[in-house]
Amino acid sequence: MATVTITHTPKDGTLLDGSRKGDGVFDVVRHHGFRSFRSLGMLGIPRSRDKDADTWRINRAKAALEEAGHTVTVEIDNDDERSFSEAEAERVERAGDRAERFEDYADNASRSSTARLDAAHKRSERFEFGQPILVGHHSEGRARRDAAYIDNNMRKGIADGERAGHWQDRAETAAKYEEFRNNPQRTLRRLEKLRADLRYHERQGNERQMRRLREEIAHWEAVVAKAKDDGVKLWGPDDFAPGDFAVVLGSWHQVARVNPKTLSIAWNLRLAPKQVMSLEDATFDGGRVGTFTVDYTKVRARCPEKAMAAFRAEGKVPGTRAAGEASAKYPAEDIRREQAEAKKNAPKTPKKRSDPKIPKRVQVECELSASEATLTWLNGNSQPHPAHTPETITAPEGEKYHQATWSRNLMKQVGELLAERGYALSGEWKPRQGWATVAAIVPAPAKDGEPKQEELS
Known part of the structure; x- marks a missing residue:
């Protein structure tokens, strides 16, 4: 029987040390989430780093090992952590390693595909004029073997080509990992969730989780600040006024309301997708206006109502550059001020009140x-x-x-x-x-x- 130690720290994750191949330990703990880490030469629980110990799994694995006759020691230290920046840097580094590895897989599959297809093509040159198989002739056996050879290499060559495309896609995805993680719009949405989690743990009084979340929030806030310094436009409620147009999912939508965290834009499913969706397009019978709520991180450009009217009068749909110039010419702050002044000076219509003596x-x-x-x-x-x-x-x-x-x-x-x-x-x-x-x-x-x-x- 083996003597093993199950350790957990957020820095290293959950690992099982002391096991050797054939001692029966893996056959027991594999049912409790443990896997073999060949790079470490140990067993462990995947994706257990930077987290508190999963005591439910660890205790069940310990009980199962002891029942099988093994000696088990459990050591847990949830305070031995690495910083979030270190963890993120390691994730980026591993993504780069994956990209290189997948590139090699794609190259190997591509070379194999090319070789097999070339071999099939070369063998098929014997039949380029459409020579059929002569049944009963002395060449029949060779002709049938050649047909099978061509068929086999064609099929495997096509399969290797598809495999090369698969690994190439995965390599491109891994290469874009850092860009994906640090996308400012996506980071803003991530921050919303992290801040909500932080408020929850503040109510619960969980100091360890609060410390980790504050560190992670500070990291992502620095990413957003760097994006702003690099000139990335991050839209917010101060950038829009009711009546403006915003690019959402590739189309212009007129803004019905400007909310603190979202925009209410004109929406009519019967007309979507439409290059320019105005509030008039979204008005149904009875005067009801169809709207859809979108987060500011989904907005890509702004065009003032006056400028959009001028573009549409010329039969044009503005691009982001032309819309940006118009947006600078008509700032949202000035438009909101004009709207407030017009509302203030508008004649007030007396509110119609119903007679309380009449039943409703x-x-x-x-x-x-x-x-x-x-x-x-x-x-x-x-x-x-x-x-x-x-x-x-x-x-x-x-x-x-x-x-x-x-x-x-x-x-x-x-x-x-x-x-x-x-x-x-x-x-x-x-x-x-x-x-x-x-x-x-x-x-x-x-x-x-x-x-x-x-x-x-």
């Missing part, structure tokens, strides 16, 4: 197969109106309301009663608790010579 809704309550129903007049707060007493509606002789409030004859009687009182339905019936249903009402238009409902109240 009616409630009809009726049980299944009942012969009577109760109609209650409600005010704006959906409470019984004090100036209107409930009314009883009686079914015609010999009939009942078999479908409760959904009975056709009951709804007909309700409509007649409302018309008699000078009201009309303005919305759909909505069920309430029990056997009741409610609908909004408005004063019916008065006919010529008849007083309005407000005058009768």
